[in-house]
Amino acid sequence: FPGSAEPRAPPENIAIIGAGIGGTSAAYYLRQKFGNDVRIDVFEKGEVGGRLATVTMQGQEYESGGSVIHPLNLHMKRFVKDLGLSAVQSPSGLVGVYNGETLVYEENSWFIINMIKLIWHYGFQSLRMHMWVEDILDKFMRIYRYQSHDYAFSSVEKLLHSLGGDDYLGLFNRSLLETLQKAGFSEKFLDEIITPVMRINYGQTMNINGFVGAVSMSCTDPGLWAVKGGNKLVCSRLLQASKSNLISGSVMSIEEKTRTKQTGNPTKVYEAVYQTGSETHSDFYDIVLVATPLNRKMSNITFLNFDPPIEEFHQYYEPLVTTLIKGQLNSTVFTSRALDEFDLGTILTTDNPDLFINSIGFVSSVEENNNPQPKADRAHVWKIFSAGPLTKEQILKLFVSYDYAVKRSWLAYPHYTPPEKCPSIILHDRLYYLNGMEVAASAMEMSAVAGYNAALLAYHRWNGHTHMIDQEELYEKLKTEL
Numbered sequence: 001f002p003g004s005a006e007p008r009a010p011p012e013n014i015a016i017i018g019a020g021i022g023g024t025s026a027a028y029y030l031r032q033k034f035g036n037d038v039r040i041d042v043f044e045k046g047e048v049g050g051r052l053a054t055v056t057m058q059g060q061e062y063e064s065g066g067s068v069i070h071p072l073n074l075h076m077k078r079f080v081k082d083l084g085l086s087a088v089q090s091p092s093g094l095v096g097v098y099n100g101e102t103l104v105y106e107e108n109s110w111f112i113i114n115m116i117k118l119i120w121h122y123g124f125q126s127l128r129m130h131m132w133v134e135d136i137l138d139k140f141m142r143i144y145r146y147q148s149h150d151y152a153f154s155s156v157e158k159l160l161h162s163l164g165g166d167d168y169l170g171l172f173n174r175s176l177l178e179t180l181q182k183a184g185f186s187e188k189f190l191d192e193i194i195t196p197v198m199r200i201n202y203g204q205t206m207n208i209n210g211f212v213g214a215v216s217m218s219c220t221d222p223g224l225w226a227v228k229g230g231n232k233l234v235c236s237r238l239l240q241a242s243k244s245n246l247i248s249g250s251v252m253s254i255e256e257k258t259r260t261k262q263t264g265n266p267t268k269v270y271e272a273v274y275q276t277g278s279e280t281h282s283d284f285y286d287i288v289l290v291a292t293p294l295n296r297k298m299s300n301i302t303f304l305n306f307d308p309p310i311e312e313f314h315q316y317y318e319p320l321v322t323t324l325i326k327g328q329l330n331s332t333v334f335t336s337r338a339l340d341e342f343d344l345g346t347i348l349t350t351d352n353p354d355l356f357i358n359s360i361g362f363v364s365s366v367e368e369n370n371n372p373q374p375k376a377d378r379a380h381v382w383k384i385f386s387a388g389p390l391t392k393e394q395i396l397k398l399f400v401s402y403d404y405a406v407k408r409s410w411l412a413y414p415h416y417t418p419p420e421k422c423p424s425i426i427l428h429d430r431l432y433y434l435n436g437m438e439v440a441a442s443a444m445e446m447s448a449v450a451g452y453n454a455a456l457l458a459y460h461r462w463n464g465h466t467h468m469i470d471q472e473e474l475y476e477k478l479k480t481e482l
């Protein structure tokens with residue numbers, strides 16, 4: 001306790017449910033905070049990595065879930081450095097926007113021509129948009145300073161507020177459409193540029209909240225990267241580095257129980273009941289972190305006999321299909337230009353109900369660092385995002401010929417409907433929930449921020465360090481600290 005001579009003994013054991021980037025980063029930081037004596041069990045019902053996953057096509061692996069990382073995502077950057085991994089540049093080919101009939105916008109490989117085209121079509125709106133995103137990102141960077149000084153937040157709303165006050169929280173409470181309309185952006189610019197970016201990144205419209213809208217727009221910045229060998233490697237390395245025990249099983253329920261420990265004192269613990277294969281087991285934990293979206297379809301965890309009961313979450317996650325196809329793109333679908341002149345690497349789409357894809361883009365394998373321009377007259381690997389699985393007829397509309405196709409279906413991101421309330425991070429005394437953060441924005445870095453925050457929160461609450469939680473005016477207070 002602050003000021004007392006005897007610090008509290010660390011917990012005996014901690015459970016983390018979910019070995020995605022949220023759960024594994026939490027394991028890493030919990031180990032740093034609580035030291036080597038605590039046992040950390042990480043439960044995973046599927047693959048380590050969760051929504052960071054690859055698919056294999058003809059012996060090469062390609063990202064099928066979370067794929068790009070922003071150059072200013074400092075936790076991901078740090079993990080790669082500290083865990084002995086390396087980065088590869090993500091392909092950044094030319095982008096076109098298709099409205100179902102024609103390409104309404106097409107990038108040019110000459111920077112200056114591109115600028116002139118953008119100004120010609122949309123005035124200075126893309127420059128204003130860039131500045132708007134930069135300001136939001138700048139404020140987001142404050143979280144790294146707070147976390148490096150060990151400060152934690154008990155709710156996502158408080159965390160967002162600490163980054164930029166009422167205006168910043170307001171971004172989360174209003175739709176992107178409302179925010180950008182109020183800022184004077186034109187309908188044409190929103191329909192032809194912003195909506196297509198929301199469709200490729202979150203499979204949704206401009207009705208998403210303004211914060212996730214800005215996160216999504218930041219994916220148009222240069223310098224996006226990925227982890228060589230696959231982003232999921234970060235999760236397995238974090239598990240290793242944290243010396244956690246991976247338990248391949250599905251947690252079914254959590255219940256608070258009283259147990260008499262070796263010290264002879266009755267202590268409150270959580271019983272986790274889990275299934276491995278056809279067997280059911282249970283174990284007791286001092287602290288539990290839930291690092292998976294809490295809903296029936298995705299995690300199906302029951303909280304038994306809590307008083308008051310733990311709220312049921314009904315966060316709806318967007319179904320999304322990633323299809324990877326090795327083939328020769330039928331460029332005549334998008335343009336009448338000669339085949340050998342087609343040089344687009346990514347085609348985004350406007351919000352047209354007749355379109356059956358959100359986007360199609362040229363991709364490299366997880367090992368490739370080079371960035372060749374795709375040529376429509378040759379076979380390449382393309383990644384398509386769509387709301388549902390593609391039929392063979394649909395694939396044959398997009399490709400002159402193809403020799404391999406592989407798909408992965410996801411419940412990918414929360415369906416964003418601002419204004420909404422983020423689920424609490426503290427579900428019960430020593431029971432924490434990370435994925436409420438996704439209601440603000442879903443991205444690898446957001447889960448890493450949530451993992452670090454939950455580890456700090458658990459540590460401070462265990463030790464009674466209340467002054468390290470929900471501190472107001474942190475930005476001002478830390479300005480003078482080195």
Ligand SMILES: Cc1cc2nc3c(=O)[nH]c(=O)nc-3n(C[C@H](O)[C@H](O)[C@H](O)COP(=O)(O)OP(=O)(O)OC[C@H]3O[C@@H](n4cnc5c(N)ncnc54)[C@H](O)[C@@H]3O)c2cc1C
Nearest residue numbers: 018020021022045050051065066067068251292299443444
């Ligand atoms: C197609 C797609 C593309 C994306 N692209 C990007 C991108 O380019 N850049 C980016 O930053 N982000 C991207 N994202 C988002 C990013 O992947 C996620 O925000 C992030 O990976 C979420 O990590 P998480 O650990 O919070 O959750 P998850 O990765 O979902 O991890 C939760 C884990 O918990 C496990 N689990 C669930 N229930 C139980 C249970 N009862 N018992 C035991 N285990 C359980 C699950 O199997 C899962 O492995 C993308 C996501 C998708 C789907």
Ligand SMILES: CC(C)=CCC/C(C)=C/CC/C(C)=C/CSC[C@H](N)C(=O)O
Nearest residue numbers: 067068069070200201215218443445446
């Ligand atoms: C958290 C901050 C400040 C920035 C993160 C920016 C980022 C990388 C967001 C991810 C958005 C997202 C869910 C993209 C999905 S599609 C990615 C890519 N275009 C692809 O083709 O796979």
